[in-house]
Structures are given as structure tokens and as C-alpha cells.
Amino acid sequence: MSQPSYPRSQDYNRTPRARPPRPNPPEDTYLTDAKKFMNLYYDTLDNKRDKIVHLYAATCRLLFDGNPFSSGDDINEFWQKRFPTSVHTIRTQDFKNHGDTFLILMTSGEVLLEAQRRTFSQVLVCQRQDGMWKIMSDGYRLLN
Amino acid sequence: MVNVLAKRYNKAYNSLDLSDFGADKDFTSNKIIVSLTRNDVLVALFDMIEKDYCNITQLSLKDNRLRSFVFLSTLVFRCKNVNQLDISSNEFKNIEDLERISFWNIEKLLLENNPFCTNYTDAETYTRDVHKYLPTVSYLDGINVTPSAVKTEDRSALLPKPRLSYCDSDAVRRVVEKFLQEYVQLYDTTEPETVRKQLIAAYDDNAEFSYSINTLEHHTQSRGDIETYSTYMRGSRNIIFEDRWVGNPDRVRYKGSMDIVVQLSKLPSTKHLVETFLLDIDFYIDNLCGFTLRGLFIDGAEQNSPKPHYKLFMRNFLVVSTGEGTMAILCDTLQICPITDMAADSYRDMLTSAALEANDLPGPSGVNQPIHANITGSNNVPSIVVTAPPPTPQPIDPSIKRQMVEQFAAQTGMNLAYSERCLEDNNFDFEASGRRFLEIRSQIPPEAFQP
Numbered sequence: 001m002s003q004p005s006y007p008r009s010q011d012y013n014r015t016p017r018a019r020p021p022r023p024n025p026p027e028d029t030y031l032t033d034a035k036k037f038m039n040l041y042y043d044t045l046d047n048k049r050d051k052i053v054h055l056y057a058a059t060c061r062l063l064f065d066g067n068p069f070s071s072g073d074d075i076n077e078f079w080q081k082r083f084p085t086s087v088h089t090i091r092t093q094d095f096k097n098h099g100d101t102f103l104i105l106m107t108s109g110e111v112l113l114e115a116q117r118r119t120f121s122q123v124l125v126c127q128r129q130d131g132m133w134k135i136m137s138d139g140y141r142l143l144n
Numbered sequence: 145m146v147n148v149l150a151k152r153y154n155k156a157y158n159s160l161d162l163s164d165f166g167a168d169k170d171f172t173s174n175k176i177i178v179s180l181t182r183n184d185v186l187v188a189l190f191d192m193i194e195k196d197y198c199n200i201t202q203l204s205l206k207d208n209r210l211r212s213f214v215f216l217s218t219l220v221f222r223c224k225n226v227n228q229l230d231i232s233s234n235e236f237k238n239i240e241d242l243e244r245i246s247f248w249n250i251e252k253l254l255l256e257n258n259p260f261c262t263n264y265t266d267a268e269t270y271t272r273d274v275h276k277y278l279p280t281v282s283y284l285d286g287i288n289v290t291p292s293a294v295k296t297e298d299r300s301a302l303l304p305k306p307r308l309s310y311c312d313s314d315a316v317r318r319v320v321e322k323f324l325q326e327y328v329q330l331y332d333t334t335e336p337e338t339v340r341k342q343l344i345a346a347y348d349d350n351a352e353f354s355y356s357i358n359t360l361e362h363h364t365q366s367r368g369d370i371e372t373y374s375t376y377m378r379g380s381r382n383i384i385f386e387d388r389w390v391g392n393p394d395r396v397r398y399k400g401s402m403d404i405v406v407q408l409s410k411l412p413s414t415k416h417l418v419e420t421f422l423l424d425i426d427f428y429i430d431n432l433c434g435f436t437l438r439g440l441f442i443d444g445a446e447q448n449s450p451k452p453h454y455k456l457f458m459r460n461f462l463v464v465s466t467g468e469g470t471m472a473i474l475c476d477t478l479q480i481c482p483i484t485d486m487a488a489d490s491y492r493d494m495l496t497s498a499a500l501e502a503n504d505l506p507g508p509s510g511v512n513q514p515i516h517a518n519i520t521g522s523n524n525v526p527s528i529v530v531t532a533p534p535p536t537p538q539p540i541d542p543s544i545k546r547q548m549v550e551q552f553a554a555q556t557g558m559n560l561a562y563s564e565r566c567l568e569d570n571n572f573d574f575e576a577s578g579r580r581f582l583e584i585r586s587q588i589p590p591e592a593f594q595p
Contacts, residue, residue, distance in 0.1 A: 025393055035383060063424055066307030066498065082302040091358040093383035096475040098462055104434070106460055106477050110361055115247070119360060119487065121458045121479070123436050125426060137426040139436050142306065143456060144490035 030103065034095035037126065037133055038105055042088045045079070052079050057127055057134035064140050075138070087112040088120070102126070103133050111142075119143040149192055159202030160193065163230065180208040186215040194222040204230035206254070211235045217244035230254040232285075239263075242277035251291075252283040306498045311425035319469050320425060320435055328416050331408070334444060340409040347401035348464060348472040353408070354397050355478035356382035366484045368453030372412045372443050376480060379407060404476070413444025416457075419554035420495060431465040432474075440488060450594055454488040456481040492557050493585060499555055500578045548574060556581050562592035 037055075044052050053076040062069040062078065069075045091109035098104070103126040111120045122140045126133040152161045165180050180186055193200075203226050205216070213236070220226075229245075232254040239260045253274065255261065264270040271289050274281055279292040311317035327346055333339035347353075357376045359367060367373040381389055381396035389396045398404045421439040428434070438458045446452035462475035483491075545567075552574065553563040558581075570577040581588075 025391070028393060031383075031393070038383075061427070063310055063426065065304060066310045066422070066424065067304040068310065068312075082304070084303070089361050091360060091384060092356045092479045092481065094354055094356045094381055094477050094479065095383070096352060096354070096460075096462070096477050098475055102434075102462065102475075104460060104462065104475060104477060106356075106458065106479055108458060108479050108481060119456070119481075119483075121438060121456075123426065123458075123460050125434055137434065139424050139426050141422065141424070141438060142494075143438065144487055144494060 030097040031095065033103060033133060034097075034105055037103070037124075038090075038093060038095075038107060041105075041124065041135075042090065042107075046086050046088055049079060049083075052076070055135055056138070057129050057136045060134075060136055060138070062138040062140070065142055084113040100128065145189060146192060149189075149197070153197060153200075154202075159204070159228070160197055160200045161204045162189075162208070163204045163206035165189075165205075165208055180205070180210060183215070190215060190219050190222070193219065198223050199225055201225050202228040205234070206230045207233040209235055211237065213241040213244040220245050220247045224248075226250070227280075228252040231258070233257040236260060239273055240277070242274065246277050248278075249280045250278045251280055253278065253281045254285055256285045305501050306494055308495070308498050308502055309421070309423040311423075313425075313428075316425055316428055316433065317423075319471070320423065320433070322469070323463075323471055324423070324437060328418065332413075332415055332444070334413060336411065336413045336444070337409050340411075341405045343408060344401050344405045346473055347404055347476075348474050349401055350399070351401050351404055351473050351476065352397065352399050353404040353476040353478075354381045355480065356380045357480040358382055358384065359482055360487075366453070366482050368455065368482045369443055369445070372445075373482065375410075375412055379411075414441050415444050415447040416441040419557075420492065422495070432462065433465070433471070434460070434462050436460045440491065451485075454483055454485065456483050456487075456491070489557075489585075493582065496555055496578060496582060500575060500582075545572060548572060552577060558588070558592045559594060562588070 041052075041055055044055065053072055056072055056075060058072070060072060060075060062075045064078065064083075069078050088111045089109050090107055092107065094106050096102075096104040105124040105126070106122070107124075108119070108121040111118055120140065120142055122138070124135050124139075125137040127136045128134075148165075149160070153159070154161065162180075180189070200223055203223070210216075210231070211234070216231075224247075226248050227250055229248070229250050229252070233256070236255075236258040237260055255274070261270075264273075267287070271284060274284060275289075275292040282289060282291045309317075311320075323346075327343065330339060330343055355376075357373070357380045359365075379396055381393075398407045417440045421437060424436045424438075426434045426436060436458060437460075438456070440454050441457055442449075442452040442454060458479045458481075460475070460477045461473055463471040463473050466472050548567060549560055549564045552558075552567055553560050555578070556563060556566075558566070566581055567574070567577050570580055
């Protein structure tokens with residue numbers, strides 16, 4: 001990667017204000033997409049649970065604590081009817097992209113399920129559908 | 145005491161009336177002194193209650209000279225359904241202690257004639273303070289009050305029971321497990337600076353690796369060894385702390401197999417606890433496969449310590465098949481979370497009950513079945529999937545017994561001696577031993593878990 005060329009220090013007079021700020025690194029669109037998607041997912045899961053099905057792709061699968069839910073309908077039914085009211089507190093978040101094909105999001109932290117505080121870990125694997133990222137594989141585990 | 149309890153249990157109301165317990169005629173007529181202010185009496189009593197009366201909804205401990213809520217609070221999780229409680233005429237001094245029983249959704253509460261009541265001159269403040277800790281109370285000391293919260297429907301009972309490692313296909317699972325076994329063996333070397341570089345063969349030339357670390361909000365104290373934690377922190381790419389690396393994102397992104405293994409060799413040495421592994425094969429499409437491994441590990445430096453600091457780890461891999469049964473990693477994402485001993489125990493308990501679930505499933509159906517361990521051969525390489533041996537007919541071969549003891553030890557975390565004792569007590573019935581273990585978990589002495 002070629003470095004941007006900075007003006008030499010002798011090109012400026014002595015006032016410190018004349019120094020340009022270090023240029024920002026080029027924007028990582030995948031980082032931006034990852035942050036946007038993760039915020040959207042947890043906001044929807046906690047506060048707009050009825051809309052969560054829209055974040056999943058046509059072919060999708062949820063693995064909840066080792067139990068598979070293999071269609072949009074099954075997944076939706078699980079989130080609406082069986083998963084308690086939730087408040088997620090995210091402590092760790094990271095992502096990967098494999099070209100433009102996969103966007104992998106990894107999150108962990110604590111979730112308040114009704115009155116019980118539990119530890120959760122989740123991996124979302126997204127693929128493009130009509131240009132937007134949609135979840136193809138959702139792996140959620142409660143670890144206590 | 146058992147007789148007295150039976151006498152005072154009212155089946156129609158599902159209630160247990162322990163008021164003025166010590167003065168019960170059964171005791172006085174036999175000249176037995178039973179006082180609920182004695183800890184050992186309370187422990188024995190509560191154990192009996194848990195055993196036979198754990199579904200009670202009404203409980204009275206009136207008039208027993210009780211001062212402390214501590215023991216009562218242990219009853220809260222054993223008898224979860226109590227919603228009417230009479231603890232009037234005792235010697236409770238602090239109303240804040242009501243917090244200890246706040247898990248109970250108490251609707252009717254009798255508190256009068258306790259020392260803290262004299263602190264209140266008006267009913268409103270009294271009610272308000274009670275509601276601070278027990279918001280669902282709708283009847284307090286003879287008066288109907290409006291609860292400040294409605295008992296929410298307990299949905300967590302609808303959650304599916306956790307199950308062990310999942311895979312749609314046994315063939316894929318076997319290949320992935322073998323790969324992970326080799327990977328973990330190299331990773332757990334005592335000399336990470338040199339040996340981890342051998343992992344280069346596991347990675348694709350253009351692979352990418354990053355990791356992140358943080359504590360749980362509840363346990364910011366339990367970092368374990370501070371130096372190790374700081375070493376991990378330096379290279380962590382946690383979006384929660386984006387400011388720390390966004391100015392130079394390439395610093396925390398390791399690209400290319402060489403860069404990756406160099407960074408891995410700089411990370412602290414580790415000892416992964418294979419018996420705690422959960423492997424979920426998320427998907428496989430064309431020649432790509434995605435899977436997530438979760439479990440516990442400890443710092444390599446602590447592996448012989450009697451009380452190591454546990455860390456939870458989650459590691460996602462995206463791999464590409466490179467031939468018959470071989471694969472190369474394209475994306476490797478690791479998360480680390482130091483946890484307390486209690487949290488580690490809680491994780492293990494979850495694994496044990498998931499293992500029992502697996503045994504209860506009907507006959508082999510391909511999907512969702514754990515692999516049965518190789519009972520005949522010696523299994524030197526640790527098995528990643530937590531399993532139980534199939535039920536054995538009587539009489540039990542001593543070598544099979546030994547296998548069962550080892551497996552039980554691996555799954556429960558107890559040492560071999562205690563595992564053998566538990567199995568013996570249950571006639572080497574693996575499932576029954578597991579259930580008994582879970583029942584008495586909180587009473588097992590800590591030395592049972594020391595190697």
C-alpha cells in the first residue's frame with residue numbers, strides 16, 4: 001500500500017497549527033457494515049422483536065444452544081414465542097469478511113432474559129441478498 | 145423432624161406451616177429442643193423441604209425468633225414457586241434484607257412484629273420500601289396494596305434445553321474434529337514462541353486472523369493474571385473499544401499465514417480444557433465450511449495450579465477444503481473472556497445437563513447424536529465432543545468401568561476418585577450418576593475437583 005506523501009516540515013513556517021492532521025486511514029466499508037448490522041440486530045432483537053425475521057436471508061438456519069431451526073418460519077416462531085424478553089449488553093465484538101461473499105460477525109457479552117442474567121456468545125454469517133447483508137447462519141449459545 | 149414437616153404440610157393449599165416450629169408438640173413431648181436460630185437445624189430442615197416439598201407455594205416461618213435472611217435465601221432457588229410468605233413475629237432487623245428473597249414473586253406477605261417495623265410510622269413509606277425489594281406484593285400485613293410490578297410470565301421455561309456439539313453430517317464433523325485436535329495440540333505447547341509457528345500449515349496463504357478480549361460486565365475483577373491480560377489487550381480488535389485501534393486498524397488485523405502465526409506465537413501459552421469443548425458446525429457450502437468452537441482454557445503457566453483462573457473462549461473458523469479430509473483456514477476469529485470460578489462451574493453444569501439430554505434422545509437418527517466414544521481401544525487423543533458411553537449390560541467389565549470413570553470425571557470436572565465413588569453409589573448407571581451429581585452439586589466438597 002503506498003503511503004500518502006506528507007509535506008516536508010521545512011515547507012511550513014514555525015507555527016504548529018500549520019501541520020496537517022494525520023490523514024484518516026481509508027474507510028473499511030466492511031467494518032462500517034459490520035457495526036451497522038450488529039447494532040441493528042440487537043436493537044431489533046431487544047426492542048422490535050417482531051421485525052427480526054427481516055434480517056434473515058431466504059435460506060437461513062439458527063442453531064440455538066445446539067438446537068437447529070431451519071426455516072425463516074421456524075426461526076421467527078422461536079424468537080417470537082420461546083425466547084424471553086431480552087436486554088443484551090455487548091462486551092466483545094469483532095468481524096471478518098471473505099471477499100464480498102461472507103460477512104462474519106462475532107459478539108459476546110451478557111443478556112438479561114426476563115430477570116435472569118446470562119452469558120451469551122453469537123456468530124452471525126451474512127451473505128448478500130439484493131445488495132444487502134442478510135443472515136444465512138445464526139449460532140447463539142448461552143454459556144451459563 | 146420429617147414427621148413434623150409432614151404434619152404441617154397442607155396439600156390442598158400446597159403450603160408448609162413452620163410457625164413456632166420449636167414448640168411443636170412432637171418435639172416438646174419428646175423433649176427435643178429444635179430451634180430455628182441454629183444453623184445446623186436450618187440446613188437440615190431446608191434440605192428436607194427441598195427434597196419433599198419443593199413445589200410449595202405458601203410458607204410460614206412465623207414466630208421462630210429468626211434474625212437473618214441468609215438461610216432463607218438458599219430456599220429461594222430450591223422452592224421457586226413460593227408466592228405467599230409469613231415471616232411475622234420474628235427478629236428481623238433490616239428491611240433491606242428482603243432483597244435476598246426478591247427472586248420469589250411474593251403476592252401475600254406478612255411481616256408485622258419484626259424489629260424493623262418500629263422504624264415506620266406511616267403505611268405508605270412502609271409499603272413503598274417493601275415494594276422496593278418485592279414489587280409483586282399485593283397483600284401486606286392484612287391490607288391490600290397495589291403491587292408496583294406485575295409478575296411476568298416466565299418464558300425461560302420455554303427455551304429449548306441446551307444440547308452438545310451440533311453437526312448435520314457425521315462425516316463433516318469427523319474431519320473438523322480431527323483438524324481441531326491437531327490444531328489445539330500444537331496451540332497448547334509449552335513453547336508458543338516456536339511451536340505455534342508450525343500452525344502455518346493450517347492456514348491459507350491469504351488467511352485473516354483477529355481476536356478480541358474483554359471481561360463480562362458483572363465480573364470486571366476476574367481478569368486472572370494481569371500481565372497475561374495486558375498482553376492479550378495489546379493486539380485485541382474489539383469494536384467496543386474501537387477508539388483504541390481505529391487510527392491504525394492494520395495493527396490488529398493479521399493477514400497472510402506468516403503474519404498470523406507470528407502473532408499467535410506472541411500470545412501467551414494456553415491449556416485448553418478439551419472436555420469443556422462445544423463444537424457447532426454452522427454450515428458447509430461447496431468447499432467452504434464454517435464452524436465455531438467454544439469452551440474453557442487456562443494460561444499455560446497455571447496448568448499445574450490447584451486454582452487456575454478460567455477463561456471462556458469462542459473461536460470461529462471459515463475453512464476451505466484442500467483435498468481428501470484436509471482443510472485450510474481462511475478466516476479465524478477468536479474471543480476471550482476471563483470468568484470467575486462460579487461462572488466456570490455454571491458452564492460445566494450446563495454441559496453436564498446437555499450431556500444427559502443427549503442420552504435421553506431416542507435411538508440413533510443420524511442428526512444431533514453425539515459420537516459414541518471408542519470403548520474398546522485406548523483413547524489417547526482427547527475427544528472434542530462430550531459424550532457418554534452406551535449403557536452397558538450387567539455384569540460390568542472392569543475395563544469398561546474404568547472408561548466410565550474417566551468419562552464421568554471428564555464431564556463433571558471431578559477427580560477420578562470422587563467420580564468412581566459417585567458411579568459406584570449409583571450402580572454404574574451413567575445417567576443416574578449424572579442426575580445425582582447435578583442434584584448434590586452444591587454440596588460436593590471442593591477437593592472433589594482437585595486432580
